[in-house]
Each structure stands twice: as C-alpha cells, then as structure tokens.
Amino acid sequence: xxxxxxxxxxxxxxxxxxxxxxxxxxxxxxGADGVSASSATSAEEFGGMxxxxxAAKKEGELxxxxxPDDWANYGELKSAFTAKYxxxxxxxxxxxxxxxxxxxxxxxxxxSSAPDVLDMGGAVxxxxxxxxxxxxxxxxxxxxxxxxxxxxxWVNDYGGYMSIxxxxxxxxxxxxxKDLLGSDFxxxxxxxxxxxxxxxxxxxxxxxxxxxxxxxxxxxxxxxFFTELKKAGNFVPVQASPAxxxxxxxxxxxxxxxxxxxxxxxxxxxxxxxxxxxxxxxxYNQAISKDAxxxxxxxxxxxxxxxxxxxxxxxxxxxRPVRMEAMTTAGTIDADLxxxxxxxxxxAVFLTTDQTATATxxxxxxxxxxxx
Amino acid sequence: xxxxxxDADPAGRSPRxxxxxxxxxxGVVPFLAYVGLFLLLPTALVxxxxxxxxxxxxxxxxxxxxxxxxxxxxxxxxxxxxxxxAAIGAVLGAVLAYIVVQGPADGIVRRxxxxxxxxxxxxxxxTLAMAFMVSVGNQGVVTLLLRDVGVNxxxxxxxxxxxxxxxxxxxxxxLMVLVFLPALxxxxxxxxxxxxxxGGSGWAYWRHVAFPLLTPPFLGAFLLLFANAFAxxxxxxxxISQGGIIIPLQIRAAMTSETxxxxxxxxxxLALGMVVVVAVAMALYSWMxxxxxxxxx
Numbered sequence: 001x002x003x004x005x006x007x008x009x010x011x012x013x014x015x016x017x018x019x020x021x022x023x024x025x026x027x028x029x030x031g032a033d034g035v036s037a038s039s040a041t042s043a044e045e046f047g048g049m050x051x052x053x054x055a056a057k058k059e060g061e062l063x064x065x066x067x068p069d070d071w072a073n074y075g076e077l078k079s080a081f082t083a084k085y086x087x088x089x090x091x092x093x094x095x096x097x098x099x100x101x102x103x104x105x106x107x108x109x110x111x112s113s114a115p116d117v118l119d120m121g122g123a124v125x126x127x128x129x130x131x132x133x134x135x136x137x138x139x140x141x142x143x144x145x146x147x148x149x150x151x152x153x154w155v156n157d158y159g160g161y162m163s164i165x166x167x168x169x170x171x172x173x174x175x176x177x178k179d180l181l182g183s184d185f186x187x188x189x190x191x192x193x194x195x196x197x198x199x200x201x202x203x204x205x206x207x208x209x210x211x212x213x214x215x216x217x218x219x220x221x222x223x224x225f226f227t228e229l230k231k232a233g234n235f236v237p238v239q240a241s242p243a244x245x246x247x248x249x250x251x252x253x254x255x256x257x258x259x260x261x262x263x264x265x266x267x268x269x270x271x272x273x274x275x276x277x278x279x280x281x282x283x284y285n286q287a288i289s290k291d292a293x294x295x296x297x298x299x300x301x302x303x304x305x306x307x308x309x310x311x312x313x314x315x316x317x318x319x320r321p322v323r324m325e326a327m328t329t330a331g332t333i334d335a336d337l338x339x340x341x342x343x344x345x346x347x348a349v350f351l352t353t354d355q356t357a358t359a360t361x362x363x364x365x366x367x368x369x370x371x372x
Numbered sequence: 373x374x375x376x377x378x379d380a381d382p383a384g385r386s387p388r389x390x391x392x393x394x395x396x397x398x399g400v401v402p403f404l405a406y407v408g409l410f411l412l413l414p415t416a417l418v419x420x421x422x423x424x425x426x427x428x429x430x431x432x433x434x435x436x437x438x439x440x441x442x443x444x445x446x447x448x449x450x451x452x453x454x455x456x457x458a459a460i461g462a463v464l465g466a467v468l469a470y471i472v473v474q475g476p477a478d479g480i481v482r483r484x485x486x487x488x489x490x491x492x493x494x495x496x497x498x499t500l501a502m503a504f505m506v507s508v509g510n511q512g513v514v515t516l517l518l519r520d521v522g523v524n525x526x527x528x529x530x531x532x533x534x535x536x537x538x539x540x541x542x543x544x545x546x547l548m549v550l551v552f553l554p555a556l557x558x559x560x561x562x563x564x565x566x567x568x569x570x571g572g573s574g575w576a577y578w579r580h581v582a583f584p585l586l587t588p589p590f591l592g593a594f595l596l597l598f599a600n601a602f603a604x605x606x607x608x609x610x611x612i613s614q615g616g617i618i619i620p621l622q623i624r625a626a627m628t629s630e631t632x633x634x635x636x637x638x639x640x641x642l643a644l645g646m647v648v649v650v651a652v653a654m655a656l657y658s659w660m661x662x663x664x665x666x667x668x669x
Binding site for chain 1 (some may be wrong): 442445502505506509510511526528531609610611612613614615616617624625627628629630631632633634
C-alpha cells in the first residue's frame with residue numbers, strides 16, 4: 001500500500017505548500033485621476049504629497065529589509081518616519097546582505113511580507129533592474145545625473161569613503177597603510193567580511209591597492225598587501241562586527257567611514273582615518289520593489305529619505321547623502337554634522353562597473369589562495 | 373507476539389471480510405508529509421537546480437565548478453575537520469560515557485552529565501564562537517592572563533583550521549556522550565560475570581565480549597559526529613570570514629555574495645556534493661546500526 005500512502009503524502013505537501021498566506025489584496029490605493037500607487041512614477045502623478053501620505057497611512061505598514069539600526073543612522077530614520085507619518089515599519093533581517101534582499105523579493109513575491117523598498121550595493125543593484133519600479137522623488141533634480149538611473153529605477157542614496165578604524169588607546173595613530181605592517185599590529189587587522197562576498201570588504205582590498213601602488217584597474221596590489229599583512233601575522237580572518245570591536249578582538253578594521261564612525265558607541269577610543277591620497281568612495285542605492293505590497297508607503301519612504309530631513313539624518317550617521325552638494329549650496333545641510341565627517345584629502349576614486357567586474361574576477365581566483 | 377487464536381488466519385485477514393483495503397498506513401501520513409516537505413522536497417530541489425541555470429536551462433557548469441582547486445581544497449578541509457573532530461570527540465565522549473555508566477542509573481553524576489551534554493551538544497553557532505573569542509582570542513581573558521605571567525600565547529590559532537577543531541569538540545564530545553550512553557547501557561553485567569565464571573580475565577572480557585559488541589555502535593556514533601561537524605556552519609562563519617575555508621562557508625558565499633553574482637546554482641552543486649558525502653556517511657551509519665542492534669537485543 002506504499003503507493004497510496006505516498007500519493008496521499010504528496011497531496012499533503014501540495015496542500016501545505018498552498019497554505020502560504022496570500023497578500024492581502026486590497027486593490028492598492030489610487031490617487032488623483034485613478035492612478036494607482038504601484039504605477040505612480042512621482043508624487044505629482046499620484047495627486048501630490050498629501051494624497052501620497054493619505055494613501056500610505058491607509059496602508060499603515062512598510063516592509064524594509066537589511067537595515068541595521070547602527071548603519072548610517074537607519075534606526076533614527078525608521079523611527080522618525082513612523083513618528084511623522086504614522087506608518088509602522090516591519091524591519092526584516094537587519095544583518096542581511098544585498099543579495100539576500102533580492103532573494104527575499106523573489107521568494108516572498110505576492111505575499112504581504114515581501115520587501116517594499118531596497119537599499120543595495122552597486123553590483124547587485126545593476127544586476128536586478130527588472131525588479132524595481134521607476135520613481136522620481138520631489139528632489140530628483142538635486143541628484144547628479146551620474147548617480148541615478150534616468151527613469152528612476154534606482155538612485156544613489158548615501159555613500160562614504162573606505163577608511164581604517166582603530167582603537168587609539170592601543171596604537172599610536174595610523175596615517176598610512178604601511179603602518180599596519182608594523183609589529184605592534186600583531187593579530188589586529190580585520191576586514192568587514194570576505195571581499196568575494198561583501199561589498200565593504202571588496203572596497204577594503206580595492207583601497208589597499210590604491211595605497212600600495214595599484215590602481216582602480218588593478219586590484220592585485222591590494223591582495224598583495226593583505227598577503228603581506230598575513231605573513232607579518234597581523235591579519236585576523238574573523239568577521240569584524242560591533243561585538244569584536246567591543247571586545248578588542250579586531251582593534252583595526254577596514255570599513256566605510258560611516259560604519260567605523262558609528263563604532264564609537266562600542267568603543268569611545270575608536271578613531272577613523274581615510275589615508276591621504278587613498279580615497280575610495282562608493283554609494284549605496286535605493287530602489288522600490290515593483291511588487292511592493294505597500295506601494296504608497298514605499299514611495300513615501302523614498303520621498304522621506306531624499307527630503308532635507310532624511311538626508312540630514314543620514315549625515316548624522318556619518319554617511320554622505322547624495323544631495324549633500326546641492327544642500328550645501330542651498331544652505332539646508334546641517335553644518336555641524338558635516339564638519340564632523342572624517343578629513344579626506346586627495347582625489348576620490350569611484351570604481352566603474354567594468355573595473356569592479358575585473359577586480360571581482362581577480363579576487364574570486366586569488367583571494368582564497370592569498371589568505372587561506 | 374504470543375497471542376494465540378484458534379482460527380487464526382496466517383495471512384492475518386478476518387475470515388469474513390472480502391478484500392478490504394487496510395487503513396493502517398493512515399497513521400504514517402503526517403510523518404511522510406513532514407519528511408516529504410522538509411527533507412525530500414528540498415533535497416530534490418537542490419539536486420535538480422544543481423544541474424540548471426538560473427533560467428532553468430539544463431547545464432553542467434555548476435557541477436563543473438566542483439572541480440575548481442579552491443572548492444576541492446575546501447572539501448578536503450571539511451572532511452579533515454569533520455573526521456578529526458569526530459574521532460577525538462568519539463574517543464573522549466566514549467570514555468566519559470563509560471565513567472558515567474559505572475554509577476547508578478539515577479545517580480546525581482549521571483543526571484548532571486546527561487543534562488549538561490544535552491545542552492552543550494546544541495551549543496554551537498555565534499554564541500560558542502564568541503565564548504571562545506573572549507576567552508582564548510587575541511584579547512581573550514585567558515590569553516591576557518597568560519601574557520601577565522609572561523607566557524606569550526597568541527590567539528591567532530583560533531582563526532585557523534586548528535582553532536575550528538578545538539571549538540567543534542565543544543559540541544562533539546557531549547553529542548557522543550548522548551548517543552553512546554544507550555549502547556553502554558545495553559552491555560549487561562551478567563556478561564562480565566559469565567566471562568569470569570568461565571575463567572576469563574578482564575582482558576579476555578574486553579577483547580572478546582565488550583569490544584566486539586560496542587564497536588558497531590561506536591562507529592555508528594562516529595559517523596553521526598562526522599555528519600554533524602560536516603554540516604556545521606554558524607560557528608565557523610562567526611570565527612573565520614575569509615576565504616571560505618570549509619564548504620558550508622563557500623555555499624554561503626555563493627548564495628549571498630554582493631560582489632560575485634549569479635552563483636546560486638553553484639551553491640546547489642556544492643550542497644549536492646555535501647549530500648553525497650553525508651549520504652555515504654549515513655548509509656554506513658544505518659548499516660552499522662543494523663549490525664549492532666542484532667547483538668544488543
């Protein structure tokens with residue numbers, strides 16, 4: 001009778017699989033002229049900001065993913081948004097990577113728990129443009145053309161420079177990469193992840209390359225630097241995190257300046273330095289999911305992030321918001337916060353897509369060997 | 373089974389009934405559904421997708437990636453790590469279990485050890501990694517104490533394969549205690565008395581009775597430990613974030629990398645490789661179980 005039992009079991013599997021909660025399909029809010037929120041490409045098109053706020057309030061919720069509270073001040077951004085508009089934020093998987101966000105959009109598709117909005121690194125953003133809804137925020141004109149997709153599928157949101165964070169109570173100061181090869185840095189230097197996986201670690205190696213005679217086209221010098229670091233016994237292969245910084249297990253960490261700046265809450269002696277002439281910058285990107293279960297709230301969140309208030313909140317977290325230049329000109333930037341950013345001297349380098357692809361290929365083939 | 377009935381039909385059918393469909397399988401349906409949904413279905417998906425592109429076209433490229441040198445190295449390291457921690461864990465765990473069995477069955481020692489083993493066998497992941505970091509890491513309490521008395525013990529070893537071995541033993545030994553205790557309980561004291569009354573020495577008892585009896589469950593437990601270490605992921609992930617030194621970490625890289633995209637199905641191929649290794653281990657394990665259960669009835 002095994003045949004019957006098995007077919008019943010298969011039937012049960014199908015039945016169980018069909019039990020996934022469907023999205024509460026309230027035909028999404030419509031604004032003026034019957035434009036639905038999910039197809040609105042600007043607040044104006046939807047009937048103005050007030051209509052958008054109204055529709056978002058009616059939805060009542062916003063699903064965000066991969067936004068840790070201590071990352072670029074997202075904790076305050078989330079609570080400020082809720083306080084201002086009365087929309088509850090469901091924050092999933094704060095420590096997830098960019099690719100996890102895309103995976104969630106695909107696997108949760110059609111359910112009420114799917115992510116509404118995304119904040120991703122460059123490579124992942126460009127690889128998945130079919131999943132985003134085009135949207136232009138009210139402050140669209142302030143954003144430089146090179147930092148947005150022309151129809152508004154994705155927009156640079158905030159960025160920073162690769163930096164070295166270190167515990168100033170243990171070391172006499174760090175000013176150049178070469179300092180880290182010294183014997184007092186035994187078992188001290190860590191990356192934020194593996195460069196073949198994490199954008200921040202990838203940028204750490206790219207920056208090391210710039211400071212070690214390489215260039216944006218040649219990341220091999222960066223790998224050489226870390227090989228040397230490992231030979232000297234100074235490299236710690238542990239995943240740097242607020243916990244390892246607190247315990248002193250990773251007293252020197254390569255990371256974005258805004259992330260390193262946030263570590264002073266774990267360790268008051270934490271100092272952030274961007275070595276002179278070794279300035280590698282990168283921006284994250286904001287996008288709205290095409291299948292957002294809360295399309296109005298998603299668009300309102302986008303408006304909020306790119307408003308003066310949202311941009312200054314990012315600045316408060318040590319990140320450089322994309323409208324910084326325009327806001328500085330307009331005098332709307334918070335000058336005290338801007339003055340607190342780490343000193344940067346030298347030409348900032350931003351890797352192009354091709355340079356990133358070349359470097360990625362090199363790392364895939366050589367990183368594990370160099371460091372394993 | 374000694375219930376005797378006068379007109380028992382050897383086929384077990386009631387003489388009056390025609391050919392009714394037996395309904396005894398209904399009870400097992402929930403179990404089959406559960407296993408199907410959470411074990412067979414994911415495994416089938418892994419196998420199918422390992423041979424497909426993200427668009428669903430058949431391809432061998434993913435499986436070919438298993439031949440890359442860094443993947444082979446990681447497999448080799450995974451197997452080494454699992455084998456070493458299983459071997460050491462099995463020996464230490466068996467000795468500890470033997471000591472426990474000497475005491476009374478409901479004694480305080482046994483109750484304490486089994487309770488502790490039950491907890492520690494599940495004590496893995498980030499908590500365990502952090503516990504080791506803050507005790508024997510570069511800035512660990514123990515490392516600093518040693519430094520104060522002039523012993524320069526670097527904590528760097530913790531972030532290499534050797535470090536993983538020590539950390540894994542922390543959950544391997546307790547697991548061995550848990551799975552090996554029942555086997556030791558099955559060893560009856562009468563057997564030893566019988567050996568002695570027939571003039572056998574202690575050595576003869578161990579050589580001819582206890583060892584042959586305990587070898588199959590010991591090897592079975594060893595294989596379980598091997599599979600346990602082979603699939604462990606979170607502990608290693610928290611300790612060593614560089615270079616994907618063991619296969620579970622490479623799977624993570626392929627699934628979630630922000631820099632190398634479109635590797636999800638390579639992850640499935642890596643998982644398929646793990647399934648093969650563990651399947652071999654589990655096949656051996658169940659064969660051992662069958663061997664040993666015959667002895668200990």
